[in-house]
Amino acid sequence: MRLAIRGSRETPRRSRASRARRLTGAALATFLGAAVLAPAAPAAADSPLRDHAAQQGFEIGAALGADHLQNDSQFADLAATEFNASTPENSMKWSVTEPSRGQFDFSQADAYMDFAQANNQKVRGHTLVWHSQLPSWVENGNFSESELLSIMENHIDEVAGRYAGEIAYWDVANEIFLGDGSWRNSVFYETIGPDFVAEALRMAAEADPSAELWLNDYSIDGINAKSDAYYNLIQDLLAQGVPIDGIGLQAHLINGQVPSSLQQNIQRFADLGIDVAITELDVRIQMPASDSELQQQAQDYRAVMDACLAVDGCIGVTVWGIVDKYSWVPDTFEGEGAPLLYNDNYQPKPAYDAVHAALGGQNDDGDDGDDGDDDPPPDPSGPCAVSYSVANEWNSGFTGQLTFTNNGSSALNGWDLQFDFADGQQVNNGWSAEWSQSGSTVTVSNASWNASVPAGGSVSVGFNATHSGANSEPDSFTLNGQSCSVS
Template identity: 85%
Template sequence: MRLVRHGGHETPRRTRAGSARRVAGAALATFLGAAVLAPAGPAAADSPLRDHAAQQGFEIGAALGVDHLQNDSQFADLAATEFNAATAENSMKWESTEPSRGQFDFSGADAFMDFAQQNNQKVRGHTLVWHSQLPSWVENGNFSQSELRSVMEDHIDEVAGRYAGEVAYWDVANEIFEGDGSWRNSVFYDTLGPDFVADALRMTAEADPNAELWLNDYSIDGINAKSDAYYNLIQDLQAQGVPIDGIGLQAHLINGQVPGDLQQNIQRFADLGIKVAITELDVRIDMPASQSELQQQAQDYRAVMDACLAVNGCVGVTVWGIVDKYSWVPDTFEGEGAPLLFNDDYQPKPAYDAVHEALGGSSDDDDDDDNGGGEDPPPTGPCEVSYSVANEWNSGFTGQVTVTNGGSSALNGWDLQFDFSGGQQITNGWNADWSQSGSTVTASNTEWNGSVPAGGSVDIGFNASHSGSNPEPGSFALNGESCSVS
């Protein structure tokens, strides 16, 4: 029997016998983990997502349901072919692994791990301590502090210990704050107080010393009270010497509502010296989804990819599922759906093309662009621009611009120009190639959003600095022709 110190008190802890799976899998998983992240050779333009991601040392992952892996060969084929990282959708959660106290069931988690290892996928273990999907014996256990701490420790010891050396990242504590940044009530917080997070991190570090330890939550993709709470908590944990390696931004998004400060938010967490990942990405649409909504969804996926790829500390993006028909969204948000990269018939959507291009691949449209080696000049026509400031702080702001093609024909390439009269300077942007000369700002289409149908729109955005004065631009020109401003 040995004593392990947790937050100023000591609790007895039994010595584990190393499981055969842990011993056998550690060396293999270490090799596979390194292989997945090492930059690979050039990928063909039409290669799967994982090939382009590996070329950049990047992770493109998916949440995988074990029942779909076992019973749907098309799903399993897409999971293996397209993704170099995997998250257990439900099979590692408490209700699945320890439905009765001390009685563990690893059948689903083992099957998931076997699939991931067979396909050289980096594994995110999800999740050890969470207020939801708990068996009733935990949620309604009426434990004393010491007993609940022992329950938590035994659970982490068994689950994380079983897969020690095989899991790259553990989502140790999940969804611990409310939207206003206050602590979420749960059996863990209500019984143990906020120290349960530090305790869980320390316990996991001992159970699986080689894994990275992460926190994970939704609605923290932008800068707000909830993400501020995580920012402050991580600083507190670091000051206490508590092991913390990363923060997962879930990014369950509504179509057209990617936070304008997503990249800035990723950067501030990375500046703390931890890693960041988009861990549960989907973009839900009001059903039935129109073609314009699917194009907007593609723009949103591209914006998220670009924001992560732009920050050195952002290591990967994981989509929460693969095909629309298995998504959790329709059962949770009435009238909404189609949030993923593949439709119900397993066919890639515009969102898939956007992710593919963000990673350096081609899109289906590229095959139709042969015009004898020349390029047609961008057509001009009526246009409308909507400009707004989404967020502003002492020395900077986030701007959002919507450009609508009011002409009778599609735009096949565009340049938008406007002037800042207050000395503002663009620092970075998304959904366009941004440049500035003096006061004149130019936003040009990227490879994936140059085509704007008649009546269609494109949303672009930027971050900029200012010195106290931030007047809005008074006029805009698209391909040299003045636009109306709404």
């Protein structure tokens, strides 16, 4: 559900900035030729990612560097062939577009936009207000609140206004919280206070009334203090009538560490009535990458794809780059790399096949990505594993924690977990689920935001209960009527 204020926006206007941004003659042919006119790079599967994504009304995107598009024809080929959405990697950031106060340079952004439009890609504008990659005149300026607001408004008006009607989504404010959920001490927060976010959203709504307006950050993929801060902020913004349309979960992940609560987190944001996307996905590996690590990476990419595809409000997944050799990861995380879908030699990795299969495609051998094509599909409720622990205990009460994992190969769409207490324990209250008890039998049912659990996904819940004397742990559990192993 969209805010009424969004529907009241005026028809997109043309910016007062010059729109003379077309490459001409030989330059245009050189820039677009590889992507539009040359034969596509050899495909790893039956058809490119974008074709399968389009059939599902889904966006599969990549971050594109304007320099790579202009100077690397293989990169441009893959960008055009495989992706129906894209994000300008750096070319719309403040240090590039307004390196000196009031002096704008859109050459890189224009080049990127020409490519994206020529290849029918939805564009995510990135980013208008961010503490990083700021020119020194902004970051180190000693401005009053009113002056910085004026600077921010002018920048947003010029950048978002230039491409009004051409950008599908704007990352308006980027990385505004620290890991513990507290505000990051950027020049914007220190000078204006937390209201800088709402002000930036309102300014962007004026500059480009047709674009969706988003917040975006890393390490908010699972449910944690930082993602809670965004959840609470978005609730407040909606209550104030501030235009906010979506939240981007960056998903810069470590191999083998996809958050177990990823899908539940996506669902809870979608339940607020906003869109959600995975906006900057990569999965980094300790180098050199072994075959087993590449297979684990493929499983991680599949898990992220499945989590997004399982939630109606999750509109797409964008990978932060295409080929490993251009990734930001090795320069930032010493000894780590190989985070993307293609290796240094532009060959698709197992991660590509995993994304392709998640979108419904087939791999080189005709496999649709599922093992055992001739076998009947497993029961969607699937086998499961449960861990149970007592987190805290006192004279007549205790706090218990439960985590179950869906070990089946299909997602759960609604679940009931049941177990029996042997010593007369009684549940008083619980969280992250609906709790009920009849006699010794406790039933834990999904909440609205964690009803769907992907294959391999986990759900953690907790409760408070009373006991008298013994407090033995349950020794058996069932999930949707099927017995679970206990760890």
